[in-house]
Amino acid sequence: MMDNNFFDYSLAMERIKSVTGCKTQQDLAKFLGVSQSCISDAKKRMAIPAEWLLKLLRKQGINPEWIRSGMGAQYLHPSESNSDILPNTHHRPSSSCMMQEFFFSLVRRAMDGRAMDSKKLT
Numbered sequence: 001m002m003d004n005n006f007f008d009y010s011l012a013m014e015r016i017k018s019v020t021g022c023k024t025q026q027d028l029a030k031f032l033g034v035s036q037s038c039i040s041d042a043k044k045r046m047a048i049p050a051e052w053l054l055k056l057l058r059k060q061g062i063n064p065e066w067i068r069s070g071m072g073a074q075y076l077h078p079s080e081s082n083s084d085i086l087p088n089t090h091h092r093p094s095s096s097c098m099m100q101e102f103f104f105s106l107v108r109r110a111m112d113g114r115a116m117d118s119k120k121l122t
Contacts, residue, residue, distance in 0.1 A: 009046040
């Protein structure tokens, strides 16, 4: 889960709803492939599961940092070489690694790859 001290849950959920076109919790649950009770639980905890951010990134290229803070690009786009934003590689985190740390590690790798592609173009 995201640390509640660093983001506004309500604004983050509004950003998710706006980019997905979902109007209701039921619509959002269907889009994310979770039960409506999962959406309700997240609202009660005021936390967005990292798994949701990963799904949004994979399905639509939505930037998790933009969802979290409203800053940066709304979408992350793969390089012109038609590579995936998050290629299907099999990196296993250490047993002490938490899911969110692993997720943000993947996002950093994707962003680093984008930066390298931009430097090649200049």
